[in-house]
Amino acid sequence: MERKSDKKTGFFATLQQSPSTDEFIKGLWRENAVFVQVLGMCPTLAVTNSATNAIAMGLATTFVLLMSNMLVSSLRNFIPKQVRIATYILIIATFVTVADYVIQAISLDVHKSLGAFIALIVVNCLILGRAEAFASKNTIGKSFLDGLGMGLGFTFALLCLGVVREILGSGTLFGIPFFPANFQEWVIMILPGGGFFTLAAWLLIFNWAKQRKKKVVQLDNKEIAA
Amino acid sequence: MNADSLWYIFINASLINNFVLAYFLGICPFLGVSGKLETASRMGGAVTFVMLISSMSAYGIHALLVAIDAPFLQLISYIVVIASTVQLVEMFIKKISPALFRALGIFLPLITTNCAILGLALFQTSKGYGFVQSFVYALGAGLGFTLALVLMAGLREQLDLADVPNVAKGTAITLLIAGILSLTFMGFAGLGG
Numbered sequence: 001m002e003r004k005s006d007k008k009t010g011f012f013a014t015l016q017q018s019p020s021t022d023e024f025i026k027g028l029w030r031e032n033a034v035f036v037q038v039l040g041m042c043p044t045l046a047v048t049n050s051a052t053n054a055i056a057m058g059l060a061t062t063f064v065l066l067m068s069n070m071l072v073s074s075l076r077n078f079i080p081k082q083v084r085i086a087t088y089i090l091i092i093a094t095f096v097t098v099a100d101y102v103i104q105a106i107s108l109d110v111h112k113s114l115g116a117f118i119a120l121i122v123v124n125c126l127i128l129g130r131a132e133a134f135a136s137k138n139t140i141g142k143s144f145l146d147g148l149g150m151g152l153g154f155t156f157a158l159l160c161l162g163v164v165r166e167i168l169g170s171g172t173l174f175g176i177p178f179f180p181a182n183f184q185e186w187v188i189m190i191l192p193g194g195g196f197f198t199l200a201a202w203l204l205i206f207n208w209a210k211q212r213k214k215k216v217v218q219l220d221n222k223e224i225a226a
Numbered sequence: 227m228n229a230d231s232l233w234y235i236f237i238n239a240s241l242i243n244n245f246v247l248a249y250f251l252g253i254c255p256f257l258g259v260s261g262k263l264e265t266a267s268r269m270g271g272a273v274t275f276v277m278l279i280s281s282m283s284a285y286g287i288h289a290l291l292v293a294i295d296a297p298f299l300q301l302i303s304y305i306v307v308i309a310s311t312v313q314l315v316e317m318f319i320k321k322i323s324p325a326l327f328r329a330l331g332i333f334l335p336l337i338t339t340n341c342a343i344l345g346l347a348l349f350q351t352s353k354g355y356g357f358v359q360s361f362v363y364a365l366g367a368g369l370g371f372t373l374a375l376v377l378m379a380g381l382r383e384q385l386d387l388a389d390v391p392n393v394a395k396g397t398a399i400t401l402l403i404a405g406i407l408s409l410t411f412m413g414f415a416g417l418g419g
Contacts, residue, residue, distance in 0.1 A: 038397050041253035042341040086309055089338065093302045101298070116348045119301055123339040125254055191412065192248050196405030203398040211393060 023142050027149030033126045034157035034199075035206055040126035044158060045195035047117050051174050054162025056110045058155025060099045060118060062148070065127050067095045069147035072135040079136075088131040089122070096121045126154060161198050165189045232362045235355070237417055239366030245342045246374040247408040252342030255333050256375060257400055265329045266379035270372025272319065272334070274365070276311050277343055281364035283307045284347035285357050304347045305338075312338045342371055377407060 033039045040061070047057045068091050072079075079087050100118045104111045111118070121127070130150055135143040166172060169189030171179045188194050245251045252273070259269045287303050316334050320327045327334065337343065346367050350360045381403050390399050 038257065039254075041257065042250050045253060046250035085335070085338070086306070089305055089309055090302060093305050097298055097301050100301075116345060116352070119348055120251075120341045120345055122301060122305055123341045123344050125336070125339050128339055188409075191408075192250065193405045193408040193412070195250065196401045196408055200398050200401035200405065203401065204393055207393040207395075207398060 021145075023145040024149040027146065027151070027153040028156065029153065031150075032153045032157060033150055034154060035202065037126075037129075039129055040124045040154060042120065043117055043124060044161065045192075045199060047114055048158055048161040048165055048195060048198075049169065049190040050113075050166045050172075051159060051162040052110070053113055054158040055155065056103070056107075057114060057117065058151070058158045060103060060114075061121055061124060061127070061154055062151025063099055064092060064095045064121050065130060065151045065154075066144065066147040068092045068127055068131055069135040069143040070140055071095075072131045073138060073140045073143035076136050084136065085128070085132070088128055088136075092127055092131070093122045126150065160202060161195070164198050164201075165194055169194060230359070232359065235359055235362050236366040237414075239363050240370035240373065241411065241414040242417055244370045244374055244411050244414075245345065245367050246371055247404070247411045249345065251345040252340050252371055254336065255340060256378060256404070257397065259330065259333050260375055260378040260382055260400075262329075263376065263379045263383055265326075266375045267372065268326055269330060269333065270368070270375045272315055272330070273337060273340060273342065273371055274368025276308065276315055276337055276340075277346055277364045277368040277371075278361065279311045280304070280308045280343055280347055281350060281360050282357070283311075284351065285355075285360045288351050300351070304344060308343050308347070309338045342367065374407070378404065381407075 027033070031037060034041075034044050043057055043061070048054045068088070071091050072088055075087075096119065099121065100111075103114070103118060130146065134146050138146070163173065166174075167178050168186045169191075171177060171183045171185050186194075189198065239245070243249060246253065246256050255269060255273070260266050284304055284307065287307065288300070291297055291300055291303070312335065315337070316327075319330070319334065346364055350363050353363075355363055378400075382400065385399065385403070394402070
C-alpha cells in the first residue's frame, strides 16, 4: 500500500517539475530518433514513398512506443534482469499485434500499402532502445512523455522524407496534385534508391546547419575574448 | 522463368529483391557493421545462419498456428524463436572466437531486432512457400544480405582514403553510397524475365 502511494506522488511530482517537459521536447529535436540517433532506419526508408504512409507509420509507431514504454516502466521492478530483453520484445510484439488489427479495421488501403512493415514495428530498434535505455529506469509519467516525444519526433522525421519523396516522385502531396499536369515525375524518388538519397540530403542539411551554428558560436566567443 | 522454381526464388531473394537494397530490411547492421570487410563477412554469416534456422522454425510454427486457428500469435511466436536462435549463436561465437565476439559487439544481440530476419519469416508465410522453398528463400536472402554488407564494407574501406567533405562525413556519405548501390541492384530486375 505504501509503495503504491509512493509511486503516485512520484508520478504527479514529475508532471509538475519543469524537467519533465524536457523529456518530451528532447525527442522532437535534440535527440531526434532518425536524424540524430539514426535509429529505426528500416521503416524510415521503406514506407516514406508517400506522405500518407509516412504519417500512418509514424502514428502506429508512436502508439506502440507509448504503450510499451508505459508497461515496461510500470513493470520495471518485477522484470528479472537476465530475461529483460525477451520480456520487452514480447510486450512490444503484443502491442504491435493490436496496432496491426486496429489499422486493418480503420483503413484496409493503408494496411495494404504498409504491408509487412506494420508487423516489422516489433524490430524497430527505436522502441526496444527506449524501453532499455529509458523506460526501465524511469517513472511511468516520465516514460509516457519520453515515448510521446520520441514518437512524434519519429513521425516528424518520416513526414520530412515522405513529403519530399511524394512531391518529387509522384508530383502529388497527400494524393493531391502538386505540380501542373506536364510535370515529369522523378520516378527514382519513390524507388528504393530515392529513399537513401533523400535521407542523405536531409542529414547533409542538418550537418551543415549544425556546423554553421558551431562556427557562429566560435566567432562570438572570439569577439568576447577580443 | 517459373516463379515457383527454386532457382528463381534464390535469385529473387538474393539479387532482384535484395533484402537490404530493395526492401530496406536490416539497415541498422548494414550501416553499423560495414566499417571493416572482415567483420562484415562474418556478420553476414551469422545472420544467414539465424535466417536459415528461424525460417525453418517459422514454417513449422505457421503450420501449427493454422492448425490451432490462432493467427494472432504469429508475430509473437516468430520473434521468440528468433530471439532464442540469436542467443544460441551468441553463445556459440563467444565460445569459438572471442575476438569476433568483441568485434561484433552490440550488433550481435541486435540481430534479434534485425528486420531482415523477421521480414523473411513474414514474407515466406505470406507467399505460402513450402519447406524446401522456404529454405532456399532463406539461403538466398542471407547470401544477398552478406553480399550487400560485404560490398558496402569494401566501398567504405576505400572511402577512408578519400577526401570526403566535412558535412558529409559519417552517415550521410554512407547513405549516398547505399543509394548508388541500390540503383545498381535495380539492374538485376531483368533477370526475372
